[in-house]
Amino acid sequence: MxxxxxxxxxxxxxxxxxxxxxxxxxxxxxxxxxxxxxxxxxxxxxxxxxxxxxxxxxxxxxxxxxxxxxxxxxxxxxxxxxxxxxxxxxxxxxxxxxxxxxxxxxxxxxxxxxxxxxxxxxxxxxxxxxxxxASKAVRSVLAAAGRPVVDFSLRRTHGPGAGLQAARLGALTGFAGTSNVAAAVRWGLPASGTMAHSYVEAFPDEETAFRAFARSHPGPVTLLVDTYDTVRGARTAARVLRDLDRGPGCAVRLDSGDLGALARLVRSDLDAAGLPDVRIVVSGGLDEYAVDALVRSGAPIDVYAVGTRVGTSADxxxxxxxxxxxxxxxxxxxxxxxxxxxxxxxxxxxxxxxxxxxxxxxxxxxxxxxxxxxxxxxxxxxxxxxxxxxxxxxxxxxxxxxxxxxxxxxxxxxxxxxxxxxEKLSGLTADLRERLGSPDVVASARGSSG
The missing domain is CATH 3.20.140.10 (nicotinate phosphoribosyltransferase)
Structure with missing residues (x-):
């Protein structure tokens, strides 16, 4: 069809x-x-x-x-x-x-x-x-105040076509990347992705999962640290990244809880482990309102991944x-x-x-x-x-x-x-209204002229 x-x-x-x-x-x-x-x-x-x-x-x-x-x-x-x-x-x-x-x-x-x-x-x-x-997406960019914003919306947009559009519009408004592979290939956008909680759960423990993931991906990696206990997960990730000498370019991702408070604890642990270059990425139901609140609070967050609420322009x-x-x-x-x-x-x-x-x-x-x-x-x-x-x-x-x-x-x-x-358009509007027998609204037309 x-x-x-x-x-x-x-x-x-x-x-x-x-x-x-x-x-x-x-x-x-x-x-x-x-x-x-x-x-x-x-x-x-x-x-x-x-x-x-x-x-x-x-x-x-x-x-x-x-x-x-x-x-x-x-x-x-x-x-x-x-x-x-x-x-x-x-x-x-x-x-x-x-x-x-x-x-x-x-x-x-x-x-x-x-x-x-x-x-x-x-x-x-x-x-x-x-x-x-697009009008929703740009507000996330403005709220992030210069920090990168990434599109994670595909899983809940209203169909795959809408997901492609959301990724494209994110790029138009200044997003740094997208999780959507089809969109990344189609428009030459940076692709961004980490791992799911299911990946961590498939291994006996977080450390085993993190080391396995790092073995499969020799470049910078992003490790999801909140499957069980966020602070413990971040410390485990720091140990793995330090042992493998994989700090610069790498990141940990927080996907739940009080993201501002957790980001402060995680940042402290990463710095104490000698990993000041490891970034903190946050996700989980974010839009411009949540991003704005986190930025204003001074939370040490480096990257914001926005999804459902932005890709569907939820509000x-x-x-x-x-x-x-x-x-x-x-x-x-x-x-x-x-x-x-x-x-x-x-x-x-x-x-x-x-x-x-x-x-x-x-x-x-x-x-x-x-x-x-x-x-x-x-x-x-x-x-x-x-x-x-x-x-x-x-x-x-x-x-x-x-x-x-x-x-x-x-x-x-x-x-x-x-x-x-x-004035000319306002006058034409008023004249046509009058001609069509609606003199009661002529004044409102003339009153809107600039």
Whole structure:
């Protein structure tokens, strides 16, 4: 089954109707996040690259038509208008790694309306999930305050595909490595791993297990020391590493208990054994909140391995994202549903150094000295440039984070950055609302202008 059928049924029914009605004019859909989740001061744009891959390869095959027909309970001949449909449109997107805010388009698709409609669900799925996870992951990097963070999330992500995405997004946001072998090979990431408690339990005692592991791995090793008693395990590991002269580059890992207190005891024992270069790695249900608390406590921890809570963005597992029609055949349109209003027209986001973001109409010049966040990345259904690399995305993120106010970067109780709406866009919104018979909300539109 192809990715073309990764869609909701109503996308197919609408596209089929558009084609039967002869509606083939360009439509622009805008993908944005309505509001930031709690405890988020900003978001990190992600998912554009796989979205563009999907659009580049998009083709409705006869097999896809048969699947659509089966879902609708109709003969394939009734859906013949869909056969051979390709994506031939334009995409303007915020590059991966840029900081983005609520209400700002992460991408805008302009294509014949049936094409633009059919790709909605896949694009929302990719951009929403990956932006949520990237926005969670970067908070762990910020909390670690320069200490390495490693991805250990694969075992509990929502499927292997999500695990691959989590590892990739960790690298994008500054993680030092991943336990996910497939991701490490696919994207050239440092692979990181130690041993499980089951390995230690398989041997008569910890020392036998540690020596056996060291014999199999002649380079630096990381020994898991909390299978039975953490302090005793750390002392055993220190004895083995010292006997084998394997100190520099090696580490011990703590996976349970009071990690701050245990790290202090273990550090003391390692130093007393003449192993000041042996690092302490901690894991076990960590996310940015736990990392922040440990760093602030001064715990002598060298590496943080984060997993379940980060790979699933546990405290904010979804974004209130939307993919809405904003223009059809040159006619700006908007939605007035309660709490789900949209801004009409094709847009651009202008970022002003020290002055915040402005959401404006595409044809606007933008404030002096501002840069445009959305760039044209696809035309005629083809990419205009080679895919971005993870180092390029990470460099963009590093620069954007440096420009954010400290209040937005806080792990706890951040103050979200907010985008303003240009006067021209605000005025168009108010005019359309008035024309559609909703004068009661005109004032609120005009009041949000910047």
């Amino acid at each position: 192809s990715d073309v059928t990764t869609t909701d049924l109503y996308e197919v029914t609408m596209a089929l109707s558009y084609l039967h009605e002869g509606m083939d004019r360009p439509a622009t859909f805008s993908l944005f996040v309505r509001a930031l989740p709690p405890e988020r001061g900003f978001l990190v744009s992600a998912g554009a690259e796989p979205a563009l891959d999907h659009l580049s390869d998009y083709l409705v095959t006869p097999a896809d038509v048969e699947d659509f027909a089966a879902a609708l309970g109709r003969p394939p001949a009734a859906l013949a208008a869909l056969r051979g449909l390709r994506f031939t449109g334009e995409v303007r997107a915020v590059p991966e790694g840029r900081v983005v805010l609520a209400g700002e388009p992460l991408l805008e698709v302009t294509a014949p309306i049936a094409q633009a409609q059919l790709v909605e669900i896949f694009l929302l799925n990719q951009v929403s999930h990956q932006t949520a996870v 904010a597992p979804y974004l209130d994202s939307a993919y809405k029609l904003v223009d059809y055949d040159g006619r700006p349109v908007l939605k007035l549903s309660s709490a789900k209003e949209t801004l009409p027209g094709r847009k651009q986001v202008f970022r002003r150094p020290g002055g915040g973001d402005v959401i404006a109409l595409l044809e606007e010049a933008g404030p002096a000295g501002s840069e445009q966040l959305l760039r044209t990345v696809m035309s005629g259904g083809r990419r205009l440039d080679p895919p971005d690399t993870l180092p390029q995305a990470h460099a963009r993120l590093t620069a954007d984070l440096a420009a954010l106010p400290a209040e937005a970067l806080r792990v706890r109780a951040p103050e979200p950055c907010r985008a303003k709406v240009s």
